[in-house]
Amino acid sequence: MALIKGETGDWEMVIGLEVHAQVSSQAKLFSGAPTEFGADPNTQVSLVDAAMPGMLPVINAYCVEQAVRTGLGLKAQINLHSVFDRKNYFYADLPAGYQISQYKQPVVGEGVVVLDMKDADSREVGIERLHLEQDAGKSLHDQHPTQTYIDLNRAGVALMEIVSKPDMRNADEAAAYLTKLRSILRYLGTCDGNMEEGSMRCDVNVSVRKPGGELGTRCEIKNVNSIRFVKQAIEYEARRQIEVIEGGGKIVQQTRLFDSHKGETRSMRSKEEAHDYRYFPDPDLLPLVLAQDFVDGIKATLPELPDDKKARFVKDYGISVYDAGVMVAERETAEFFENVAKGRDPKLAVNWVMGDFFAMLNRRGLAIGDSPIKANQLGQLIDLIKDGTISGRIAKDLFIMMEESGKDPAVLVEEKGLKQVTDTGAIEAAVDQIIAANPDKVEQYRAKPTMLGWFVGQVMKSTGGKANPASVNELLKKKLDG
Amino acid sequence: MSLDKQTVARIARLARLKVPEEELQGLAGELSGIMDWIEQLNSVDTSSVEPMNSVADLSLPMRQDKVTEGGHPARVLANAPGGAVYLEPGNPDAGGFFVVPKVVE
Structure with a gap:
């Protein structure tokens, strides 16, 4: 456990994360407007999203299904009866003056995420809940000296808010949680996990305490948009709080912003008063009632998830827990590895995939799907090493030739006369x-x-x-x- | 249950209603009366009754995940109370922004 040394002894961090994951849907949660990223401003807005009087929300069945699918992927309780509430606050990018969300009765209850830590010591982080809610619009403050511009394209897009329990104790665990959650979402196909485009965003709750002592007062850092920034924000915020307490001060519960240029968090000016959201059930929407059959049907179509795949890789291929964790982090990588390893020496397959192959993707800035070397070609390369056709040294050169030409290794061996001399x-x-x-x-x-x-x-x-x-x-x- | 002036002022502020100071006392009395009336309802034992979400026995209607709307920024922005700026002057359907007073923190 990572403790922080202060002047008065060791301190422990307590971290909980709220992740907003955009449901990968065509249309919005309560309207038929599109969700595509990067469209011209206000071209993807229905009159429901713009909160015109008399417009009524009608829920998108696909979004409900994805929330349930995600809940099942998090091994969570699915609530067959849940309720949509109005969360009331005034802000320019929230045309209705309320956000439709779920408060006391969310669609998904408690679940768990298993972290893959480098030291192979797996840790579990509890999921408190997952609920469906609408995204708000986007405010542009830097286009005009005295005016703010509003784009409602994002308003009404379906989000899953996934709330963890305060189970993390250092920044690395928070990073591992986000990495794993994103991996699960991508396996499930319910969210693309793209933090740059904002389809996955994170609010971080941090407090400090003496190890094992009573919980301290927490501060919430809003909208941190990369895993690296989440780590930086946590490190900075924990140290700030320790300094305040050791200096004789008290932590005030507040919302803070992370400034990625300066690497520090700062207080958002007194939005505190607005934190009285006066939730009440949305009278425009009936309760969301699901049939057990519906849930079971989704359960039957769940893909093999990272934890199960990892266990299977360790068992079937005899590779290390750490290597298996790397191989299953992305669905495409796992698929690629299996195609290379099937019927071959799995350790050689891991070494090639994690070594030269990953290095090549990094060097070229490519996603695995765009690789010039396909899985069957890398497999053939390994076959050529195994049967003694080429030496290990030539294999490295051959790999580069494959990368540059996209040709099969056997063809290149013929063309360039690379056969190993055993004579x-x-x-x-x-x-x-x-x-x-x-x-x-x-x-x-x-x-x-x-x-x-x-x-x-x-x-x-x-x-x-x-x-x-x-x-x-x-x-x-x-x-x-x- | 009785509401004091401060509570009424706070509720008004949350609802963005401008209530003159001299009206707060009167409103406090009226709102307290309403709260008293609601509290009378609390005297009925409803522990064995399911909460009624709707007068009709309906289930939540759902929609398919199909794009059926959008693509009419001119119509949407025509209602902007503080006006709009368009990406291409003379072609409001190319998109544009609602304009509001600066709200940055």
Whole structure:
């Protein structure tokens, strides 16, 4: 457990996260307007979203289904009876003066997320609830000196607010929680998890206490839009609170903003009063009543989720828990790995996928689906190493050629003449030549047998890397020692 | 239950209603009367009765996930109380913004 040293001893952080995940739907939660990102301002607004008098909300069945699907993915209680409430506040980008949300009776109750920590010590974070609600519009404050511009395209888009229990104790756990939650959402296909486009946003609740002591007063940091910023905001905020308390002050419960340029949090000016939302059931909407059959039907179509897949990879492929965690983080990666590993040496498959393959994607800035090397091609490459057609060293070069040409490895081996030389006669000739040309090195070898590596290198070089390294080693030893 | 002047002033502010100071006392009396009346209802034991969400026995109507609206920014922005700015002057259907007094924190 990570504690922070203060002047008066150690402090412990208590962190809870509220994640707003946009449902991947075509139309909004209560209207038929589109949800596509990046459209021209106010071109995706229905009269319901603009809160014209007399307009009535009609719920999008698909959004309900996705909320239930997500709840099941979080191993959570599904509430067959839930209620939509009005959350009342005034703000320019909220035309109705209230947000339709769920308060006392959310559609999804308690669940759990298992974190994949680097030290392989898995931790669980409880889910308090998940409810459906509308997004607000967007305010642009920097377009005019005295005016704010409002775009309602986002107003009414369906969000799932996913509230964790205050179960996290350091910034790394918060990051691991967000990573895992995003992974689950993507597996389920209920939210694309894109934090840059705002389809996943995070509010962070932080307080500090003496280890195991009573909970401190918390502050909420609003709308942090990347996992890296979440970590920075938590680190900064915890230290700020410790300084305040150790300086004899008291923490005031408040909403704060994270300034990503300065790396600090600051108070939002007194929005506190507005925190009286006067919730009441929305009279325009009947309770959301679900049939158990409906829930069971969704359950039957759930994909294999990251935790189950990870357990299966460890069991079926015998790879380490950590490697399995990396392989299952994204559905596409897991699929790719399985296609490479099936019927082959899984450890070799992991090494290639995590090593050269990931490095190549990073270098080229590509998503796995856009890779110039397909899973079956990487698999063929591994086959060529395994059956001795090419050496491990040539494999690295061959990989680069595959990346550049998109061709199958066997074709390239033919074209470029990369076949490993196993013919001992040819290798022997190369070995003899190197030994004959370097009498001084042979002398050095007698004193220092680790010089063997130099000879191996020279022979590999003279054969263009195509000599079988085991044969080279064997022959060199025989000749030099003999 | 009786409401005092401060509570009435707070409720008014939350609802963005401008209530002159001299009217607060009178409103406090009226609202307290309404609250008393509601409290009378509390004397009825409803512990065995399901909350009534609707007078008709209906279930929540639902919609398919189909785009059926949007694409009419001119109509939407025509109602902007503080006016609008359009992306392309003379072509309101290209999109534009509602304009409100600066609300930045």
